[in-house]
Amino acid sequence: MWLEILLASVLGLAVYWFASRDKEETLPLGDGWWGPGARPTAPEDESIRPFKVETSDEEINDLHRRIEKARLTPPLEDSRFHYGFNAHYLQKVLAYWRDGFDWKKQVAVLNRYPHFKTRIEGLDIHFIHVKPPRLPAGRSAKPLLMVHGWPGCFFEFYNVIPLLTDPKAHGLGGEHVFEVVCPSIPGYGFSEAASKKGLNSVATARIFYKLMLRLGFREFYAQGGDWGSLICTNIAQLAPSHVKGLHLNMAFVLRGFHVLTLLLGPRFRRLFGYTERDVELMYPLREKMFHSLLRESGYMHIQCTKPDTVGCALNDSPVGLAAYILEKFSTWTNSDFRDLEDGGLERKFSLDSLLTVIMIYWTTGTITSSQRFYKENMGRSFLSEPHERMKVQVPTGFAAFPSELLHVPERWVKSKYPKLVSYSYMPRGGHFAAFEEPELLARDLGKFVGRVEGP
Numbered sequence: 001m002w003l004e005i006l007l008a009s010v011l012g013l014a015v016y017w018f019a020s021r022d023k024e025e026t027l028p029l030g031d032g033w034w035g036p037g038a039r040p041t042a043p044e045d046e047s048i049r050p051f052k053v054e055t056s057d058e059e060i061n062d063l064h065r066r067i068e069k070a071r072l073t074p075p076l077e078d079s080r081f082h083y084g085f086n087a088h089y090l091q092k093v094l095a096y097w098r099d100g101f102d103w104k105k106q107v108a109v110l111n112r113y114p115h116f117k118t119r120i121e122g123l124d125i126h127f128i129h130v131k132p133p134r135l136p137a138g139r140s141a142k143p144l145l146m147v148h149g150w151p152g153c154f155f156e157f158y159n160v161i162p163l164l165t166d167p168k169a170h171g172l173g174g175e176h177v178f179e180v181v182c183p184s185i186p187g188y189g190f191s192e193a194a195s196k197k198g199l200n201s202v203a204t205a206r207i208f209y210k211l212m213l214r215l216g217f218r219e220f221y222a223q224g225g226d227w228g229s230l231i232c233t234n235i236a237q238l239a240p241s242h243v244k245g246l247h248l249n250m251a252f253v254l255r256g257f258h259v260l261t262l263l264l265g266p267r268f269r270r271l272f273g274y275t276e277r278d279v280e281l282m283y284p285l286r287e288k289m290f291h292s293l294l295r296e297s298g299y300m301h302i303q304c305t306k307p308d309t310v311g312c313a314l315n316d317s318p319v320g321l322a323a324y325i326l327e328k329f330s331t332w333t334n335s336d337f338r339d340l341e342d343g344g345l346e347r348k349f350s351l352d353s354l355l356t357v358i359m360i361y362w363t364t365g366t367i368t369s370s371q372r373f374y375k376e377n378m379g380r381s382f383l384s385e386p387h388e389r390m391k392v393q394v395p396t397g398f399a400a401f402p403s404e405l406l407h408v409p410e411r412w413v414k415s416k417y418p419k420l421v422s423y424s425y426m427p428r429g430g431h432f433a434a435f436e437e438p439e440l441l442a443r444d445l446g447k448f449v450g451r452v453e454g455p
Contacts, residue, residue: 001277009386020244024389024393025204025237025391026237026238026239026333026435027237027238027386027387027390028122028205028413029238029239030116030141030261031121031206032121032122032199032203032207032293033122033196034121034122034123034186034194034195034196034199035121035122035195035377036195037120039122040394042345043068044119044120044121044122044386045119045280046118046119046214047118047119047261048116048117048118048214048215049116049117049118050114050115050116050189050404051115051116051117051126052111052115053110053190054342055103055106055363055379056105057106059104059363060104063103063362064098065099065241066317066318066319067094067097067318067319067391068098068320070094070317072087072090073087073090074087074088074317075087075088075283080338080339080340080341080343081327081330081331081337081339081341081343082338082339082378083335084323084327084404085323085324085326085327085330085343085344086177086341086343087145088135088340088368089341089343089345090319090322090323090343092320092342093326093351093355094319094322095138096355097318097351097355098226099327099353100351101351106352106355106356106359106376107204109158109290109356110155110356111156113128113129113130113161114128114129114130115127115128116128117131117190117404118211118214118378119156120207120210120211120214121203121206121207121210122195123186123191123194123207124192125183125184125186125189125192125207125211125219126154126183126184126189126190127154127155127179127181127182127183127184127321128167128181128182129179129180129181129215130179130180130181130182131165131179132165132177132178132179133165133166134166135177139174139177140221141165141177141178141179141180141213142176142177142178142179142221142244142449143178143179143219143220143221144164144178144179144181144220144222144223144226144381144445145181145182145183145208145212145213145220145221145232145233145235146160146180146181146222146223146224146230146434147182147183147185147208147222147223147224147227147228147232148184148188148224148226148227148378149151149184149187149224149225149226149227149229149250149330150188150226150227150370150371150373150374151186151324151325151328151357151370152226152338152357152363152432152435153188153189153357153360153361154182154189155353155355155356155357155360156185156432156434157180157182157434157435158420159273159434159435159438160438160439160441161180161182163178163179163438163439163442163449164178164180164442165177165179165180167442168447170439172439172442172443172446174448175446176446176449178221181211181212181215181217183208183211185204185227185370186199186204186207187369187370187372187373187374188366188369188370188373189360189364189366190360190364193284193366193369193371193372194372196267197376198376198435199373199376200373200376200377201230201234201373201377201387202234202238202349202385202387204231204234205231205232205233205234205235205237206234206238208235209229209235209238209239209242209360210405210450212242215292218256219240219242219243219244220242220243220244221243221244221245221246221247221449222235222236222243222245222246222247223246223247223248223445224248224249224250225248225249225250225431225432225433225434226250226431227312227373227377228250229249229250229252230252230377231245232248232391233246233248233251233252233282233387234387235422236392236393236394237387237390237392240392240393240394242255243394244394244452245395245396245397245444245448245449245452246392246394246395246396246397246417247396247397247398247399247422247448247449248397248398248399248442249299249399249400249401249404249433250404250408250431251408251412251413251416251417252388252399252411253408253416254416255411259431261291262282262285263285265278265279265282265285266283272411273409273410273411274409274411275409275410276407277425278407278410281400281402281407282407282409282453287425288407289406290304292335292405292406293405293406295335295432296331296332296405299324299328300374300378302371303371303372303374303375304374304375304378305374305375305379307371307374308367308368308372310336311367311371312368312415313366314367314368314388315368318358318362320360321361321362321367322355322358323356323419325358325361326343326345326354326358329349329354329357329432330343330344331343332404332405332430332431332432333348333349333403333430333432333436334348334403335403338381338451345384348435348436349435350434353435371406382451388451391416391417391418392416392418392419393418393419394419395419395421395451395452396408396413396417396419396420396421396422397420397421397422397423397424397438397444397445397448397451397452398413398417398420398422398423398424399424399426399433399441399444399449400423400424400425400426401426401428401429401432401433401437402425402426402427402428402429402430403429403431404430404431405430405431410423410430421451422444422447422450422451423449424444424447426440426444427440428440
């Protein structure tokens with residue numbers, strides 16, 4: 001017993017030491033060129049061009065032919081989603097995709113918001129820019145950058161945007177009205193992919209920071225989950241004076257001293273700053289942390305090492321692409337969905353919405369370039385980059401959704417984001433927060449901004 005107390009004390013002091021180092025550091029802004037060939041000597045065209053999503057009968061007919069030729073392997077009896085995407089349910093998805101899904105109609109849905117492109121560091125960067133339809137007298141809109149992750153895209157934010165740009169009309173009050181900018185990460189969807197190695201989250205953060213400046217925003221809020229949380233974090237590390245606040249629904253803070261506290265967490269909960277809710281979400285440790293990571297991280301190893309190999313198959317087969325991506329929308333929404341024959345996909349999403357995400361990857365041919373983002377960020381020097389050790393010195397809010405892949409306690413978040421002003425245990429929801437629970441996310445974002453700006 002005394003040995004355990006001594007060990008816990010040492011670990012507690014180590015946690016305190018790490019958490020108390022609040023160095024005011026920033027990342028060097030730098031510059032880059034990601035287009036083909038050498039950087040031209042002429043100044044880059046900084047114009048902002050309107051863009052529309054388009055399709056054609058030829059594109060749709062080619063898709064249908066490929067779906068019709070699909071070769072599926074029958075699933076094992078009673079395997080549900082434990083072996084991956086269940087082929088019986090996949091047949092239902094394919095039948096709807098072929099005979100019920102209206103891509104032209106969904107293209108019109110995508111064009112509901114204004115799309116643009118602009119050239120930054122040699123790449124055509126796509127984004128949507130949505131302004132409030134109305135503003136209360138004497139109020140101005142708050143600029144908000146929202147960044148997606150993998151295997152998502154800008155479309156994830158379509159249901160939360162009206163709650164942010166016109167909150168009063170949706171019963172959320174009119175105190176905080178946002179002007180929303182949602183870019184596509186380079187190599188995702190309609191943003192051009194890099195021609196050179198090395199375009200990681202920091203380079204992307206610099207590109208999006210330049211985008212916001214180009215749009216005339218000297219100060220803005222940033223929000224993200226998955227890769228979006230890391231990119232927005234990097235923006236705050238690059239240009240903290242320009243980021244009024246940072247709101248996240250995922251945080252990359254799993255470092256050594258946190259892992260050590262996990263082992264004694266239930267017994268010394270208060271010493272390590274764990275709440276009862278933290279313990280519920282993290283324990284039993286073997287199942288909720290280690291087994292969960294092993295089950296859900298196979299794709300990551302592939303994409304961190306050889307993304308182009310699997311990319312060849314996925315970029316050639318819409319059926320394979322759909323199974324690969326939609327399986328994540330099942331288990332990352334709720335791990336218990338593995339126990340269902342249909343993966344629980346239609347409990348949170350419509351097939352129209354899910355297939356729209358797939359179509360954005362399919363029609364742009366960007367699955368391989370999107371997967372390369374893993375290799376650029378994690379395939380070389382994982383957990384050794386300067387930004388991974390650097391604290392974030394801007395006001396931060398965090399929404400902890402209970403079905404996220406890994407729960408991050410408030411103490412952990414605060415160790416990297418010492419100016420944490422809002423931490424919320426969300427009542428439901430998983431990895432794709434804006435897509436799954438737009439109202440919960442919008443309300444928490446409004447609460448966070450209220451605390452940043454005060455009465």
